Amino acid sequence: TLTALQAQDHVCSCIGNPTHKVTASSGNIFYINSIGSAITKDYSNPLTRFCMHDYPEDGRGNMSQVHHGSKMLHDLPKELLVPSICVDNNIYFRNELLQSTTGFFIPTYFFQGNVSSRDTEQASLQVLALGYPVVRMEAGFAVDPECIILEVSSFQWTYIDLQTDIHLCGFTCR
Numbered sequence: 001t002l003t004a005l006q007a008q009d010h011v012c013s014c015i016g017n018p019t020h021k022v023t024a025s026s027g028n029i030f031y032i033n034s035i036g037s038a039i040t041k042d043y044s045n046p047l048t049r050f051c052m053h054d055y056p057e058d059g060r061g062n063m064s065q066v067h068h069g070s071k072m073l074h075d076l077p078k079e080l081l082v083p084s085i086c087v088d089n090n091i092y093f094r095n096e097l098l099q100s101t102t103g104f105f106i107p108t109y110f111f112q113g114n115v116s117s118r119d120t121e122q123a124s125l126q127v128l129a130l131g132y133p134v135v136r137m138e139a140g141f142a143v144d145p146e147c148i149i150l151e152v153s154s155f156q157w158t159y160i161d162l163q164t165d166i167h168l169c170g171f172t173c174r
Contacts, residue, residue: 015041053112085110085127087155097134097141099157100150104134106143107150115151127152 019031042048084093085107092098097106107129115126129152133144157165
């Protein structure tokens with residue numbers, strides 16, 4: 001067991017000890033782990049990275065994982081929502097205008113959901129966006145107050161891409 005303790009000390013000296021000993025005023029001793037440090041290590045580990053879930057999942061009433069819960073899907077405060085998504089090496093942000101294959105859109109929320117394809121009967125888990133459709137008009141852009149859901153794979157142009165397109169009215173370029 002001396003070898004195990006030496007190995008533990010060596011690992012802690014290399015990557016740091018995530019556990020901190022805390023003594024309460026009552027004299028009770030407990031240990032605190034840094035959640036941020038644990039998440040950072042999980043994302044940097046190629047074996048655990050692909051098991052991580054970045055987006056809450058619509059489990060359609062079923063819950064077997066924490067990211068399936070309706071609180072993660074519906075009740076999460078806006079400041080804790082994932083701010084962006086990367087699609088085909090383009091980064092799309094929440095609350096920014098983008099262009100999809102179906103038109104203009106302002107995403108407000110990213111989540112995962114099972115989507116059925118016309119080609120197959122089995123549904124597959126895909127990242128979706130809840131947001132507002134936007135219509136280009138002569139005077140500018142009009143935002144529809146009714147939210148819709150789009151597959152993020154349909155996103156084509158970022159807000160910055162749209163700003164550089166001089167043919168779009170309603171933008172004042174930099």
